[in-house]
Amino acid sequence: MAIQPRRVAITGIGLVTPVGNNMSETWQSLLQAKSGVAPISLFDASGFSVQIAAEVKGDNYLSQTGHKRLSKAASRSHLFALAAAEEAMQDSGILPDAANGHRWGCSVGTGMVSINYKELLAFQREAAPKGQLEAELILESSIATDPIYFCRNQSAQGLSLLVKRYSIQGYTTSVHTACASGGQAVGTALKLIRRGDCDYVLAGGFDSMISPLGLAGFCLLDALSTDNHNPLTASRPFDATRNGFVMGEGAGFLVLEEWERAVKRGARIYAELAGEGNSLTSYRITDPLPSGDGPIQAMQQALRSAGLHPEQVDYLNAHGTSTPMNDRSEAAASHVVFGDHINNLKVSSTKSTMGHLIAAAGAVEAAICALTIYYNKAPINANLTRHDPECNLNFVCNQTKDFVVRVAMSNSLGFGGSNSCLVFRDPEAP
Amino acid sequence: MEIVPRVVVTGLGAVCAAGKYPGQIFNSLLDGKVSIAEHMGWDVENWPCRLAGVVGFNPRELINDRKLLKLIKKTDVLGIYVAEKALESAGISGYRESLTSEADEYFAQRFGIYGGTSGALPSTQYDFLPLIKEADGSTLIIGEKLNDYINPMWLLGNLPNNVLCHVGIRNKLKGPNAFITNHSTSGMLSIIEAFESIRIGDTDRAIAIGHDAPVDPQTVLSYHITGLLAKASLCPFESKRSGSILGEGGAALVLETLEAASSRLAVIHAEILGKGCTSEAQGLLPVRMDGDGISRAICLGLEQAGLSTQQIGMIVCHGNGTITSDLSEGAAIRKVFGSKIPPITCFKWAFGHTLGASGSIDAVLAITALQRGIVPAIATLKNIDQSLKDLPIAKAHMEPIANTALILSRGFGGQNCALIVKATSRRGG
Numbered sequence: 001m002a003i004q005p006r007r008v009a010i011t012g013i014g015l016v017t018p019v020g021n022n023m024s025e026t027w028q029s030l031l032q033a034k035s036g037v038a039p040i041s042l043f044d045a046s047g048f049s050v051q052i053a054a055e056v057k058g059d060n061y062l063s064q065t066g067h068k069r070l071s072k073a074a075s076r077s078h079l080f081a082l083a084a085a086e087e088a089m090q091d092s093g094i095l096p097d098a099a100n101g102h103r104w105g106c107s108v109g110t111g112m113v114s115i116n117y118k119e120l121l122a123f124q125r126e127a128a129p130k131g132q133l134e135a136e137l138i139l140e141s142s143i144a145t146d147p148i149y150f151c152r153n154q155s156a157q158g159l160s161l162l163v164k165r166y167s168i169q170g171y172t173t174s175v176h177t178a179c180a181s182g183g184q185a186v187g188t189a190l191k192l193i194r195r196g197d198c199d200y201v202l203a204g205g206f207d208s209m210i211s212p213l214g215l216a217g218f219c220l221l222d223a224l225s226t227d228n229h230n231p232l233t234a235s236r237p238f239d240a241t242r243n244g245f246v247m248g249e250g251a252g253f254l255v256l257e258e259w260e261r262a263v264k265r266g267a268r269i270y271a272e273l274a275g276e277g278n279s280l281t282s283y284r285i286t287d288p289l290p291s292g293d294g295p296i297q298a299m300q301q302a303l304r305s306a307g308l309h310p311e312q313v314d315y316l317n318a319h320g321t322s323t324p325m326n327d328r329s330e331a332a333a334s335h336v337v338f339g340d341h342i343n344n345l346k347v348s349s350t351k352s353t354m355g356h357l358i359a360a361a362g363a364v365e366a367a368i369c370a371l372t373i374y375y376n377k378a379p380i381n382a383n384l385t386r387h388d389p390e391c392n393l394n395f396v397c398n399q400t401k402d403f404v405v406r407v408a409m410s411n412s413l414g415f416g417g418s419n420s421c422l423v424f425r426d427p428e429a430p
Numbered sequence: 431m432e433i434v435p436r437v438v439v440t441g442l443g444a445v446c447a448a449g450k451y452p453g454q455i456f457n458s459l460l461d462g463k464v465s466i467a468e469h470m471g472w473d474v475e476n477w478p479c480r481l482a483g484v485v486g487f488n489p490r491e492l493i494n495d496r497k498l499l500k501l502i503k504k505t506d507v508l509g510i511y512v513a514e515k516a517l518e519s520a521g522i523s524g525y526r527e528s529l530t531s532e533a534d535e536y537f538a539q540r541f542g543i544y545g546g547t548s549g550a551l552p553s554t555q556y557d558f559l560p561l562i563k564e565a566d567g568s569t570l571i572i573g574e575k576l577n578d579y580i581n582p583m584w585l586l587g588n589l590p591n592n593v594l595c596h597v598g599i600r601n602k603l604k605g606p607n608a609f610i611t612n613h614s615t616s617g618m619l620s621i622i623e624a625f626e627s628i629r630i631g632d633t634d635r636a637i638a639i640g641h642d643a644p645v646d647p648q649t650v651l652s653y654h655i656t657g658l659l660a661k662a663s664l665c666p667f668e669s670k671r672s673g674s675i676l677g678e679g680g681a682a683l684v685l686e687t688l689e690a691a692s693s694r695l696a697v698i699h700a701e702i703l704g705k706g707c708t709s710e711a712q713g714l715l716p717v718r719m720d721g722d723g724i725s726r727a728i729c730l731g732l733e734q735a736g737l738s739t740q741q742i743g744m745i746v747c748h749g750n751g752t753i754t755s756d757l758s759e760g761a762a763i764r765k766v767f768g769s770k771i772p773p774i775t776c777f778k779w780a781f782g783h784t785l786g787a788s789g790s791i792d793a794v795l796a797i798t799a800l801q802r803g804i805v806p807a808i809a810t811l812k813n814i815d816q817s818l819k820d821l822p823i824a825k826a827h828m829e830p831i832a833n834t835a836l837i838l839s840r841g842f843g844g845q846n847c848a849l850i851v852k853a854t855s856r857r858g859g
Contacts, residue, residue, distance in 0.1 A: 047573025073714075102708065102726060110611055112550050112590060117569070120555055124562045131563035133556060135472045138647050150652035151714045155549025155590070155611040160714045160843030169723070171707040172845060173619055176549075176590045176611040184608055188623070195626055197707070212569045213558060216576050217585030280543060280607045282598035285586050297539055297604065301632070415586070416595035418607055 005194045008273040009262035009427070010370045012092025012255030014084035014204075017364060018054035018248050018354045021061045022087055026354075027371050030379035031400045035353045037231040037246050042210055043117060050224040052231040053210045054248035054355030056080065066165055073148055077111055078158045080251035080360075081206035085162055088202065092255035093267065096166050096200070105171040105198035107189040108159050109181030109205030111359035115153060117212050119143050158206055171197045176359065179319070180278070181205055183362025183412030183420030186254060187276030190422075193258050200261075204253030205363035218247065221286065223323060235356075236383035237320030237349035238327050238391040245321040248355030252364030270370040271408070274425040275306025281417035288325055288413065292333025295319075295411060295419045299337045302409065302421035311341045312407045313423075315378050316393075317365045319411040320349020321356055330411060331391040346403065348381035348396040362412035362420055369408040369424045376405050437628045439700040439851070440691050441520025441637075441684030443512035444794045445492070446781040447483035447677055451515070455791075456798045458780065460827065462809030465781045466664065466675055472647055479654040481663075482645045483677025483782025498596065501587055503554075505547055508680035508787070509593035509641030510600070516637060516682035517601060525694045534602075542605040542636030544624040545594045546616025548786035548841075553646040554588040557581070593639055606632045611786075614748075614841030615707075616640060617681065618789025618849055622705045624685050634690040640790030641680035650676060656715060658752060664779045665810035666749035667756050667823050674750040677782020681790035700797045703737065703834070703850045706730025710844030717754050721762025723846035724748075724838060728766045731836065731848035739767045742850070743832030744805045746796045748840045749776025750783050755840060760818045773805040773828040774821055780809070789839035793849060796835040800853030805830055 013023050018036030020026030029036070036054040045051045064083035065074070074082065089095055096104040126141040127133055138144050151157055159174040171192055175184050182205030189203035209215070218224050225244035227234035235246040254273075262269055279301065281294030288294060303310060319330055327349075338345055350368055357364050372378050381395045406429040412420040442452050447465035449455040458465065466483045474480040485508060489499050492511035499507065517523065526534050558572075561579035565571035581587070589595070591609040598604065608623050610616045617640020624636035644650075653659050653676060660673040691698055706727035710718045717723075732739065747759050763771060777795050778784075784791055799805060805828040814823055822828070839847045 043569045045569065045573060047568075047570035048576070049573070101711070106709070110549075112554075112588065115552070115555055120558070121562060121567045124559050125567075128556075128559040128563065131560035133472075133559060133647065135474065135647055136476055138651060139477065144648050144651055145655050147652070147656045150656060153552065154613065154714060154842055156613040156841065156843045156845070157714055159612070163709050163711045163843060164713050167711045169709050169711050169726075172612075172709040172843070173610060173707075174549075174612045175608055177594070177607070177609045178589055178591060188608065191626065191630070195630065212572050213555060216558075216572065216580065217588075219573075219576060220580060220582040220584055221586070278606050278608075279539070280594065280598040280604050282538075282595075282602060282604050284599070285589075285592075285595055294604070301606070305632075414591075416589055416591045416609075417598060418591065418594065418609070 007259035008190050008193045009257045009259050009269045010254050010271050010273055011257050011262050011267040011269055012088040013270060013367045013370060014087030014091060014253040015364060015367055016056055016061045016080040016084045017250040018056055030350055030353060031377060033353055033380040033382040035232045037234055037355055039231060043212055045215060048215055049219050050215060050226055051228045052234055052246060054246055055210055056250050073152055074161060075152055077206045077208040078161055081158050082161060084204060084251035084253040085202060088253040088255050096168055101167045101169040103170055103199040104168040105192045105201040106159060106163050106168045107185045107201055107203045108174050109185035109359045109363055110155055110158050110174045110176055111207030111209060114209050114211050114214055177418035178414035178416050179358055179361060180412040180414030180418040180420040181359035183422055186363055186366045186422055187278060187420055189256050190273050190276050193256060199258045201256045202253060203256055204251060205360040206251035207357055207359035208249035209358055210247055210249050233383045235322045235352050237322040237352050237381060238388060238395060239384045240386040240388035242322045242324060242327060245323055246355040248357040250357050250364060251360050252367045254367060269427045271373040271424040272427050275302045275423035277301025277305055278420045281419060283417060286415050288329035290329055290332060292329050292336055294417060295330055295333035295413055296336050298419035298421040302423045306423040308407060308423060310338045313345055313409050314405045315372055315408040316345055316347045317369050317410040318347055318349040319413045320351055322351060328390045331393055334393060343394055345394055346378050346396050347393040348379050350379050352382035365410045366422050369410045372408050373405045373424055373426045377402055434629050435687040437625050437685050437702045438688050438691050438698045439683050439797060440686055440696040440698055441516040442699060442794050443515030443519060444681040444791055445485060445508055445512055446679030446784060446791060447485055448781040450487060452794050452798050456795055459777060459806040470645055479650055479659045481675045484645055485678045501583055502592055503587060505641050505643035506592045508643060509545060509639050510596050512680040512682040513597040513637055513639045516684050520684035521696060538602050538604040540605055540634045541603045542624055542627050542633035543594055543598055543603050543607045544620040544636060545639040546610035546620040546786050547590060547642050548613045548616060548644060549611040550590055551644060551646055552648040557584055593641060612841060612845060614785045614788055615839050615845040615847045616786035618839035618847045621683060621793055621849060625702045628685055628687055635686040637682055637684050639682040640787040642784050642786040643678040644676050644785050645678055660751055663810050664751040666751045666776050666779055666808060667814055667818050668811050669813045669815045671751050673752050674783045677784045679784035679787045679791055681787060681794040698854045700851045700853045703852055704731045704735030706848040708846045712844045714842050717758050719758050721758040721765060723844055724759055725762035725765045727846040727848040731850045735850040740770060741832055741834060742772050742836050743830035743834045744772050745774045746792050746835055746837040747774055747776040748838045749778055760821055771822055772831050773824055775805050775808060775824040792837050796837045797851055797853060800830055800833055800835055803829055
């Protein structure tokens with residue numbers, strides 16, 4: 001098409017992850033391949049087949065969540081979101097004001113509602129004392145009659161807390177495509193600026209499924225690594241012995257700005273968010289196709305959207321969950337998309353250290369791609385010791401490498417078959 | 431040369447308590463029939479809030495696939511059903527049969543799929559109640575006895591984005607997609623994202639689906655506790671209105687570029703002209719009484735559509751029956767339209783507030799209303815609220831003053847969306 005789309009600058013980053021309470025801590029951990037996986041401490045998981053996860057450590061992030069009163073209306077993942085968003089806003093050096101609040105948007109990837117287990121237990125005791133729900137008892141339940149409980153568990157609550165905190169008055173949306181949610185939220189934000197709906201977007205994702213029900217859901221599907229005695233190496237994307245993913249939690253946020261505005265105010269630009277693509281595999285609910293069909297189209301569309309060729313991509317932050325099927329399918333897709341260039345393309349999955357942040361993963365990994373371009377360093381794919389011939393890619397192993405990253409790509413592939421791909425470009429590169 | 435393609439509607443599907451086809455639902459509106467009843471699937475004898483617009487059809491009537499029905503929830507059944515009805519009414523499968531397998535693969539990859547629902551419901555956790563009881567709360571025992579109590583597919587049955595996945599698999603659609611969980615604006619946002627995806631050339635065609643089944647005990651009680659539910663009937667703009675009533679439903683629209691639709695000689699129902707989306711940023715439940723968010727959304731929609739207020743033929747309000755929402759909606763319309771306001775109606779009074787489906791159902795019914803040239807009356811409206819008396823709200827059936835409709839959708843978190851559609855001239859006319 002003849003119209004030159006509006007460009008999008010990444011000018012602020014905020015992270016709360018299992019390997020750091022903020023952006024710089026997280027980035028340093030990634031470069032040192034410091035694992036965030038450990039035995040689950042949030043509840044007694046000793047009866048589950050899986051007893052490890054990558055939890056957010058400590059609570060330093062709480063100093064960034066704003067008003068104390070908020071915490072009653074906010075869930076654990078909302079608090080991650082509030083802290084990461086605040087860091088991103090401060091990092092960018094701008095905030096919505098009365099004059100431009102309506103030109104700000106907010107696009108977030110929201111997890112499946114993760115109800116606080118203690119409250120679910122209280123609800124069971126009040127409303128289902130025999131194990132079956134009794135309609136009359138619900139009416140008396142302190143949980144079921146608490147409006148704050150209701151508000152906190154609404155899918156729109158995370159978005160609402162963010163939008164209110166910053167008086168964001170333009171296009172605001174909350175999306176969910178399972179593990180692709182964060183990528184889809186950032187991709188949506190790109191489109192909002194390109195098509196002129198917004199000049200600024202706070203974009204990100206947040207999730208915490210490290211709860212008895214969240215863990216149960218994935219245990220039942222046999223999707224998780226059962227390496228309970230070796231938590232540090234349990235997540236090993238692309239390794240021949242990989243045996244499932246490790247649950248993570250956290251939030252990642254980006255401040256996105258229409259390019260000319262960012263340049264005009266002299267903002268530090270980490271990277272350009274240059275393109276997005278997405279596709280639906282339409283095969284099975286959890287399984288990818290071994291051929292990589294689905295992710296292939298998302299990656300190709302993202303490159304088209306960025307106006308770039310496959311040969312221009314220097315780094316791929318893989319979805320790389322460490323499940324046997326995902327990694328093989330993603331490797332196959334990468335071979336199709338990159339052809340001979342595959343040997344020059346450096347690849348790593350940061351889930352090797354921070355686990356899988358589910359609905360937050362795509363947004364956190366988008367932030368990592370921006371940092372990769374800004375610092376010309378790529379994070380390590382940890383725990384990759386045994387070569388899998390079906391995952392034959394040029395991995396960043398053992399130690400991080402300094403190399404020029406002009407273009408980076410991030411994949412997020414979700415249950416349900418949604419595939420999201422984002423492309424980032426160095427603003428200085430020709 | 432046309433740079434931004436025009437986006438037209440070629441397929442429609444809808445289901446709610448008032449029926450399972452758009453025409454059937456529209457006829458029941460014209461008859462003034464209220465399909466809300468005391469029937470919610472649990473013992474409501476002592477409940478203070480017993481009314482709902484429940485979809486009573488046997489799931490097998492909607493989707494003839496016993497295996498799939500075991501895996502999915504009612505909301506998913508409604509979403510998949512309306513999607514397939516919309517695809518059928520657009521003649522998509524018939525057209526695809528004429529394609530070579532290579533051309534069909536390309537067709538699938540250029541067919542986007544967008545969906546929305548209000549979000550996960552508390553009832554998704556109920557499967558665990560017997561196990562939590564058995565374990566007396568011990569998470570250790572929950573872990574040990576998990577496999578004895580819970581279906582291995584539990585998590586997959588509760589994925590919010592299930593409809594996207596199953597509509598894709600069952601109908602072989604593989605293009606760009608999004609799934610929106612943004613309370614009551616989700617359905618309209620799915621239309622908006624499909625519309626924009628086609629405009630920027632990411633897809634040639636797309637289906638936009640909104641679906642919801644929020645009538646479960648905890649959700650109904652929560653809406654009651656927060657003061658959102660009506661005492662007796664859902665009567666928008668009425669002086670004695672007291673709130674909303676929840677309903678179940680779904681609706682879907684097939685969108686295509688004008689060129690794609692014309693190339694396969696499809697029947698064109700309407701064209702999407704513009705949209706606006708805003709937030710009032712006041713928190714989850716409050717709305718601004720001056721209608722700020724809704725008036726800005728309308729203005730953005732008009733601007734994108736390139737229309738003046740005088741070119742709008744009718745307004746379909748969100749009209750959820752709460753005191754504040756209806757009043758602020760009236761204020762916004764007054765502010766934008768001045769004294770020349772087209773006929774105003776709304777549809778929730780007949781089958782309840784279907785949350786994430788409501789924007790989709792309203793869009794489908796608005797297109798039907800334009801095609802038939804009737805603005806249906808709000809049958810539960812007897813005495814208009816004193817402060818809304820100046821507005822031309824349809825107490826009796828009216829006629830649209832042009833072939834365009836403005837449709838409004840609002841949701842928790844101060845979300846406001848406006849959509850502007852134009853009906854194409856009726857067949858043969």
